[in-house]
Amino acid sequence: MTARLASPKSADMATAAIQTSSHVLELAHPLPLDGGQSLDGVRISYETYGQLNADKSNAVLICHALTGDQHVASPHPITGKPGWWIRMVGPGLPIDTDRFFVICANVLGSCMGSTGPASMAADGQPYGMRFPVITIRDMVRGHVALLDALGIATLHAVVGGSMGGMQALSLAANWPQRARAVLVIASTARHSAQNIAFHEVGRQAIMADPKWQGGDYYGAGKGPEAGLAVARMAAHITYLSEEGMHEKFGRRLQNRTAKTFGFDADFQIESYLRHQGLSFTDRFDANSYLYITRAMDYFDLAEEHGGRLADAFAGSDARFCLVSFDTDWLYPTSESRTIAHALNAAGAPVSFVELSAPFGHDSFLLDVPALDRVIAGFLGQ
Structure with a gap:
Protein backbone atom coordinates (compact mmCIF):
# COMPACT_ATOMS: atom_id res chain seq x y z
CA MET A 1 0.00 0.00 0.00
CA THR A 2 1.06 3.62 -0.36
CA ALA A 3 0.55 6.25 2.31
CA ARG A 4 0.94 9.97 1.84
CA LEU A 5 3.23 11.47 4.43
CA ALA A 6 4.21 15.08 5.03
CA SER A 7 7.86 15.86 5.71
CA PRO A 8 8.25 17.51 9.12
CA LYS A 9 11.12 19.66 7.91
CA SER A 10 8.85 22.34 6.50
CA ALA A 11 5.11 22.88 6.57
CA ASP A 12 5.37 24.26 3.05
CA MET A 13 6.98 21.17 1.56
CA ALA A 14 4.78 18.94 -0.59
CA THR A 15 3.86 15.51 0.70
CA ALA A 16 6.07 12.67 -0.41
CA ALA A 17 5.01 9.15 -1.24
CA ILE A 18 6.48 6.32 0.77
CA GLN A 19 5.99 2.73 -0.29
CA THR A 20 4.91 0.65 2.71
CA SER A 21 4.37 -3.08 2.90
CA SER A 22 2.96 -5.00 5.86
CA HIS A 23 3.90 -8.64 6.38
CA VAL A 24 3.70 -11.50 8.87
CA LEU A 25 6.40 -14.17 8.98
CA GLU A 26 5.75 -17.50 10.67
CA LEU A 27 8.97 -19.18 11.71
CA ALA A 28 9.37 -22.73 10.46
CA HIS A 29 11.34 -23.84 13.52
CA PRO A 30 10.94 -23.29 17.27
CA LEU A 31 12.62 -20.15 18.60
CA PRO A 32 15.00 -20.91 21.50
CA LEU A 33 14.75 -18.59 24.48
CA ASP A 34 17.22 -17.50 27.15
CA GLY A 35 14.97 -18.95 29.84
CA GLY A 36 15.57 -22.46 28.50
CA GLN A 37 12.24 -22.89 26.76
CA SER A 38 11.36 -22.51 23.10
CA LEU A 39 8.35 -21.18 21.24
CA ASP A 40 6.69 -22.97 18.34
CA GLY A 41 4.91 -21.24 15.50
CA VAL A 42 6.33 -17.80 16.26
CA ARG A 43 4.83 -15.06 14.14
CA ILE A 44 6.70 -11.83 13.46
CA SER A 45 4.70 -8.90 12.17
CA TYR A 46 6.78 -6.32 10.33
CA GLU A 47 6.66 -3.46 7.87
CA THR A 48 9.09 -2.46 5.15
CA TYR A 49 9.65 0.85 3.41
CA GLY A 50 11.55 1.47 0.19
CA GLN A 51 13.22 -1.12 -2.03
CA LEU A 52 15.87 -3.72 -1.28
CA ASN A 53 18.73 -3.40 -3.76
CA ALA A 54 20.13 -6.24 -5.83
CA ASP A 55 22.93 -7.24 -3.46
CA LYS A 56 20.74 -6.67 -0.38
CA SER A 57 23.24 -4.24 1.11
CA ASN A 58 20.95 -1.25 1.80
CA ALA A 59 18.77 -2.65 4.60
CA VAL A 60 18.27 -0.64 7.78
CA LEU A 61 16.59 -2.34 10.74
CA ILE A 62 14.73 0.00 13.09
CA CYS A 63 14.03 -1.41 16.55
CA HIS A 64 11.10 0.08 18.44
CA ALA A 65 10.74 1.09 22.09
CA LEU A 66 8.61 -0.44 24.86
CA THR A 67 5.21 0.80 23.70
CA GLY A 68 6.12 1.14 20.04
CA ASP A 69 5.37 -1.16 17.14
CA GLN A 70 6.19 -1.85 13.52
CA HIS A 71 4.23 1.17 12.25
CA VAL A 72 7.27 3.40 12.22
CA ALA A 73 6.17 5.55 9.26
CA SER A 74 2.64 4.42 8.47
CA PRO A 75 -0.70 5.13 10.18
CA HIS A 76 -1.45 3.05 13.25
CA PRO A 77 -4.30 0.62 12.42
CA ILE A 78 -6.04 1.11 15.79
CA THR A 79 -5.55 4.78 16.58
CA GLY A 80 -5.20 6.12 13.06
CA LYS A 81 -2.31 8.30 14.23
CA PRO A 82 0.78 8.77 12.02
CA GLY A 83 3.73 6.45 12.45
CA TRP A 84 5.79 7.02 15.56
CA TRP A 85 8.91 8.14 13.61
CA ILE A 86 7.26 9.75 10.63
CA ARG A 87 9.58 12.73 10.98
CA MET A 88 12.63 10.50 10.55
CA VAL A 89 11.71 7.80 7.99
CA GLY A 90 10.71 8.58 4.43
CA PRO A 91 11.91 9.94 1.08
CA GLY A 92 14.58 12.57 1.62
CA LEU A 93 14.40 12.25 5.41
CA PRO A 94 17.33 11.22 7.65
CA ILE A 95 16.48 7.54 7.20
CA ASP A 96 15.93 7.97 3.49
CA THR A 97 13.63 5.39 1.93
CA ASP A 98 14.77 6.47 -1.53
CA ARG A 99 18.13 5.03 -0.56
CA PHE A 100 17.48 2.47 2.19
CA PHE A 101 15.23 -0.56 2.57
CA VAL A 102 13.82 0.03 6.03
CA ILE A 103 12.51 -2.83 8.18
CA CYS A 104 10.67 -2.47 11.48
CA ALA A 105 9.40 -5.57 13.27
CA ASN A 106 7.02 -5.81 16.21
CA VAL A 107 9.00 -7.43 19.02
CA LEU A 108 8.35 -10.86 20.44
CA GLY A 109 6.01 -10.54 23.42
CA SER A 110 4.17 -7.54 22.04
CA CYS A 111 0.57 -7.26 20.90
CA MET A 112 0.66 -5.82 17.39
CA GLY A 113 0.82 -9.03 15.41
CA SER A 114 3.94 -10.74 16.70
CA THR A 115 3.63 -13.68 19.09
CA GLY A 116 2.93 -12.60 22.64
CA PRO A 117 0.79 -13.44 25.66
CA ALA A 118 -2.43 -12.59 23.80
CA SER A 119 -1.57 -15.05 21.00
CA MET A 120 -3.12 -18.49 20.79
CA ALA A 121 -1.17 -21.37 22.29
CA ALA A 122 -1.25 -24.90 20.90
CA ASP A 123 -4.45 -25.65 22.84
CA GLY A 124 -6.32 -22.89 21.04
CA GLN A 125 -6.45 -20.63 24.10
CA PRO A 126 -4.47 -17.41 24.65
CA TYR A 127 -1.13 -17.94 26.34
CA GLY A 128 -1.80 -15.39 29.06
CA MET A 129 0.71 -15.93 31.83
CA ARG A 130 1.70 -19.29 30.36
CA PHE A 131 3.77 -17.30 27.87
CA PRO A 132 7.46 -17.78 28.74
CA VAL A 133 9.41 -14.88 30.16
CA ILE A 134 11.53 -13.40 27.40
CA THR A 135 14.63 -11.21 27.13
CA ILE A 136 15.89 -8.49 24.83
CA ARG A 137 18.18 -11.10 23.27
CA ASP A 138 15.14 -13.28 22.56
CA MET A 139 13.51 -10.36 20.76
CA VAL A 140 16.66 -9.97 18.68
CA ARG A 141 16.65 -13.69 17.88
CA GLY A 142 13.30 -13.01 16.23
CA HIS A 143 14.81 -10.11 14.26
CA VAL A 144 17.69 -12.31 13.10
CA ALA A 145 15.25 -15.01 11.99
CA LEU A 146 13.41 -12.35 9.99
CA LEU A 147 16.64 -11.18 8.35
CA ASP A 148 17.45 -14.78 7.47
CA ALA A 149 14.02 -15.18 5.88
CA LEU A 150 14.58 -12.01 3.85
CA GLY A 151 18.01 -13.23 2.75
CA ILE A 152 19.77 -10.24 4.33
CA ALA A 153 23.16 -11.37 5.60
CA THR A 154 24.41 -7.96 6.76
CA LEU A 155 22.47 -4.79 7.51
CA HIS A 156 23.70 -1.41 6.40
CA ALA A 157 22.68 -0.33 9.90
CA VAL A 158 20.57 -1.15 12.92
CA VAL A 159 18.94 1.83 14.63
CA GLY A 160 17.05 2.04 17.91
CA GLY A 161 16.01 4.44 20.63
CA SER A 162 15.33 3.49 24.26
CA MET A 163 14.43 -0.24 24.30
CA GLY A 164 15.18 -0.19 20.59
CA GLY A 165 18.72 0.83 21.47
CA MET A 166 19.00 -2.18 23.75
CA GLN A 167 18.04 -4.39 20.82
CA ALA A 168 20.61 -2.68 18.59
CA LEU A 169 23.34 -3.26 21.19
CA SER A 170 22.27 -6.87 21.64
CA LEU A 171 22.45 -7.50 17.90
CA ALA A 172 25.92 -5.96 17.76
CA ALA A 173 27.14 -8.00 20.71
CA ASN A 174 25.59 -11.37 19.94
CA TRP A 175 25.47 -11.32 16.13
CA PRO A 176 28.46 -9.09 15.43
CA GLN A 177 28.57 -9.69 11.68
CA ARG A 178 24.92 -8.81 11.04
CA ALA A 179 25.27 -5.00 10.95
CA ARG A 180 27.93 -2.69 9.55
CA ALA A 181 26.72 0.27 11.61
CA VAL A 182 24.94 0.55 14.96
CA LEU A 183 23.07 3.69 16.03
CA VAL A 184 21.91 3.77 19.67
CA ILE A 185 19.80 6.69 20.90
CA ALA A 186 18.79 7.49 24.50
CA SER A 187 19.51 3.98 25.72
CA THR A 188 21.59 1.91 28.12
CA ALA A 189 23.59 -1.31 28.38
CA ARG A 190 21.70 -2.37 31.49
CA HIS A 191 18.67 -1.37 33.54
CA SER A 192 19.43 0.43 36.78
CA ALA A 193 17.68 -0.17 40.10
CA GLN A 194 15.64 3.01 39.50
CA TYR A 291 6.49 -9.24 29.74
CA ILE A 292 8.25 -6.46 27.87
CA THR A 293 9.10 -4.46 30.99
CA ARG A 294 10.48 -7.63 32.57
CA ALA A 295 12.65 -8.22 29.47
CA MET A 296 14.02 -4.69 29.81
CA ASP A 297 14.72 -5.19 33.51
CA TYR A 298 16.66 -8.39 32.80
CA PHE A 299 18.83 -6.62 30.21
CA ASP A 300 22.47 -6.43 31.29
CA LEU A 301 24.88 -6.70 28.39
CA ALA A 302 27.97 -6.96 30.60
CA GLU A 303 26.42 -9.77 32.64
CA GLU A 304 25.71 -11.66 29.42
CA HIS A 305 29.41 -11.50 28.51
CA GLY A 306 31.28 -12.44 31.65
CA GLY A 307 30.79 -9.21 33.58
CA ARG A 308 32.88 -6.88 31.41
CA LEU A 309 30.97 -4.68 28.98
CA ALA A 310 33.91 -4.28 26.59
CA ASP A 311 33.95 -8.04 26.06
CA ALA A 312 30.42 -7.83 24.64
CA PHE A 313 31.83 -5.98 21.62
CA ALA A 314 35.10 -7.85 21.21
CA GLY A 315 33.97 -9.58 18.01
CA SER A 316 32.29 -6.62 16.35
CA ASP A 317 33.55 -4.96 13.17
CA ALA A 318 30.73 -2.42 13.15
CA ARG A 319 31.05 1.32 13.64
CA PHE A 320 28.91 2.81 16.38
CA CYS A 321 27.17 6.08 17.10
CA LEU A 322 25.72 6.86 20.53
CA VAL A 323 23.33 9.75 21.16
CA SER A 324 22.06 11.02 24.50
CA PHE A 325 20.00 14.03 25.61
CA ASP A 326 20.91 16.43 28.39
CA THR A 327 17.42 16.33 29.97
CA ASP A 328 16.97 12.55 29.85
CA TRP A 329 17.02 11.31 33.44
CA LEU A 330 15.68 7.85 32.58
CA TYR A 331 18.80 6.92 30.55
CA PRO A 332 21.13 9.83 31.29
CA THR A 333 24.24 10.73 29.34
CA SER A 334 26.40 8.80 31.79
CA GLU A 335 24.84 5.56 30.50
CA SER A 336 25.90 6.34 26.93
CA ARG A 337 29.38 7.33 28.10
CA THR A 338 29.74 3.94 29.77
CA ILE A 339 28.94 2.23 26.48
CA ALA A 340 31.33 4.52 24.59
CA HIS A 341 34.16 3.70 27.02
CA ALA A 342 33.48 -0.02 26.60
CA LEU A 343 33.53 0.29 22.82
CA ASN A 344 36.81 2.19 22.99
CA ALA A 345 38.24 -0.55 25.20
CA ALA A 346 37.13 -3.12 22.63
CA GLY A 347 38.78 -1.16 19.82
CA ALA A 348 35.50 -0.44 18.05
CA PRO A 349 35.06 2.82 16.11
CA VAL A 350 32.56 4.93 18.02
CA SER A 351 31.25 8.48 17.94
CA PHE A 352 29.25 9.95 20.80
CA VAL A 353 27.20 13.12 21.13
CA GLU A 354 25.01 14.61 23.83
CA LEU A 355 22.27 16.79 22.36
CA SER A 356 20.45 19.58 24.11
CA ALA A 357 16.65 19.27 24.13
CA PRO A 358 13.95 20.19 26.66
CA PHE A 359 11.84 17.07 26.15
CA GLY A 360 13.58 14.51 28.36
CA HIS A 361 13.79 10.88 27.30
CA ASP A 362 11.15 11.34 24.59
CA SER A 363 13.47 13.76 22.75
CA PHE A 364 14.36 11.07 20.21
CA LEU A 365 10.72 11.01 19.06
CA LEU A 366 10.25 14.78 18.93
CA ASP A 367 11.49 17.77 16.97
CA VAL A 368 15.23 17.91 17.63
CA PRO A 369 16.84 19.00 14.33
CA ALA A 370 20.32 18.19 15.61
CA LEU A 371 19.29 14.54 15.88
CA ASP A 372 18.16 14.59 12.25
CA ARG A 373 21.62 15.75 11.23
CA VAL A 374 23.39 13.13 13.35
CA ILE A 375 21.31 10.27 11.96
CA ALA A 376 21.56 11.41 8.34
CA GLY A 377 25.31 11.92 8.66
CA PHE A 378 25.98 8.60 10.34
CA LEU A 379 23.85 6.51 7.98
CA GLY A 380 25.25 8.35 4.97
CA GLN A 381 28.83 7.34 5.71
Missing part, protein backbone atom coordinates in the same frame (compact mmCIF):
# COMPACT_ATOMS: atom_id res chain seq x y z
CA ASN A 195 14.51 1.78 36.09
CA ILE A 196 13.48 -1.57 37.56
CA ALA A 197 11.65 0.18 40.38
CA PHE A 198 9.48 2.25 38.04
CA HIS A 199 8.63 -0.84 36.01
CA GLU A 200 7.70 -2.77 39.14
CA VAL A 201 5.26 -0.03 40.16
CA GLY A 202 3.59 -0.39 36.76
CA ARG A 203 3.45 -4.17 36.92
CA GLN A 204 1.97 -4.13 40.40
CA ALA A 205 -0.68 -1.62 39.28
CA ILE A 206 -1.73 -4.04 36.54
CA MET A 207 -1.71 -7.14 38.72
CA ALA A 208 -3.61 -5.36 41.52
CA ASP A 209 -6.49 -4.59 39.15
CA PRO A 210 -9.24 -7.17 39.86
CA LYS A 211 -9.88 -7.44 36.13
CA TRP A 212 -6.40 -8.80 35.54
CA GLN A 213 -7.62 -12.20 36.78
CA GLY A 214 -4.17 -13.71 36.94
CA GLY A 215 -3.64 -12.77 33.29
CA ASP A 216 -6.65 -14.76 32.05
CA TYR A 217 -8.83 -11.80 31.10
CA TYR A 218 -9.04 -12.54 27.37
CA GLY A 219 -12.61 -13.09 26.27
CA ALA A 220 -13.95 -11.72 29.55
CA GLY A 221 -14.84 -8.30 28.23
CA LYS A 222 -12.58 -5.54 29.48
CA GLY A 223 -9.21 -6.38 30.95
CA PRO A 224 -7.23 -4.52 33.62
CA GLU A 225 -7.58 -1.15 31.92
CA ALA A 226 -7.39 0.85 35.15
CA GLY A 227 -4.15 -0.83 36.21
CA LEU A 228 -2.62 -0.51 32.75
CA ALA A 229 -3.53 3.18 32.64
CA VAL A 230 -1.79 3.78 35.97
CA ALA A 231 1.27 1.88 34.72
CA ARG A 232 1.37 4.07 31.63
CA MET A 233 0.99 7.23 33.70
CA ALA A 234 3.89 6.31 35.98
CA ALA A 235 6.12 5.40 33.04
CA HIS A 236 5.20 8.50 31.06
CA ILE A 237 6.51 10.72 33.84
CA THR A 238 9.95 9.18 33.31
CA TYR A 239 9.84 10.04 29.60
CA LEU A 240 9.46 13.77 30.31
CA SER A 241 11.77 16.35 31.87
CA GLU A 242 11.04 18.72 34.73
CA GLU A 243 11.82 21.63 32.44
CA GLY A 244 9.47 20.34 29.77
CA MET A 245 6.63 19.69 32.22
CA HIS A 246 7.02 23.12 33.79
CA GLU A 247 7.02 24.86 30.42
CA LYS A 248 4.05 22.91 29.05
CA PHE A 249 1.89 22.64 32.17
CA GLY A 250 3.36 24.42 35.18
CA ARG A 251 0.73 24.57 37.92
CA ARG A 252 -1.99 25.71 35.53
CA LEU A 253 -5.51 24.49 36.20
CA GLN A 254 -7.46 22.39 33.73
CA ASN A 255 -10.63 24.07 32.39
CA ARG A 256 -11.37 25.89 35.64
CA THR A 257 -10.48 29.08 37.44
CA ALA A 258 -10.24 27.70 40.96
CA LYS A 259 -9.32 24.48 42.73
CA THR A 260 -12.22 22.12 43.38
CA PHE A 261 -10.93 20.91 46.76
CA GLY A 262 -11.58 17.39 45.53
CA PHE A 263 -9.75 14.67 43.64
CA ASP A 264 -10.74 15.48 40.07
CA ALA A 265 -7.99 16.48 37.64
CA ASP A 266 -7.58 20.06 38.84
CA PHE A 267 -4.17 20.55 37.21
CA GLN A 268 -3.35 20.32 33.51
CA ILE A 269 -0.59 17.82 34.18
CA GLU A 270 -3.07 15.53 35.94
CA SER A 271 -5.47 15.71 33.02
CA TYR A 272 -2.63 15.05 30.57
CA LEU A 273 -1.44 11.96 32.42
CA ARG A 274 -4.96 10.56 32.73
CA HIS A 275 -5.44 11.03 28.98
CA GLN A 276 -2.13 9.28 28.27
CA GLY A 277 -3.13 6.37 30.49
CA LEU A 278 -6.63 5.89 29.14
CA SER A 279 -5.68 6.24 25.47
CA PHE A 280 -2.90 3.68 25.95
CA THR A 281 -5.38 0.99 26.97
CA ASP A 282 -7.03 1.21 23.54
CA ARG A 283 -3.95 -0.10 21.76
CA PHE A 284 -1.86 -2.15 24.19
CA ASP A 285 -2.24 -5.44 26.00
CA ALA A 286 -1.64 -5.44 29.75
CA ASN A 287 0.14 -8.80 29.78
CA SER A 288 2.45 -7.63 27.02
CA TYR A 289 3.36 -4.69 29.20
CA LEU A 290 4.32 -7.10 32.00
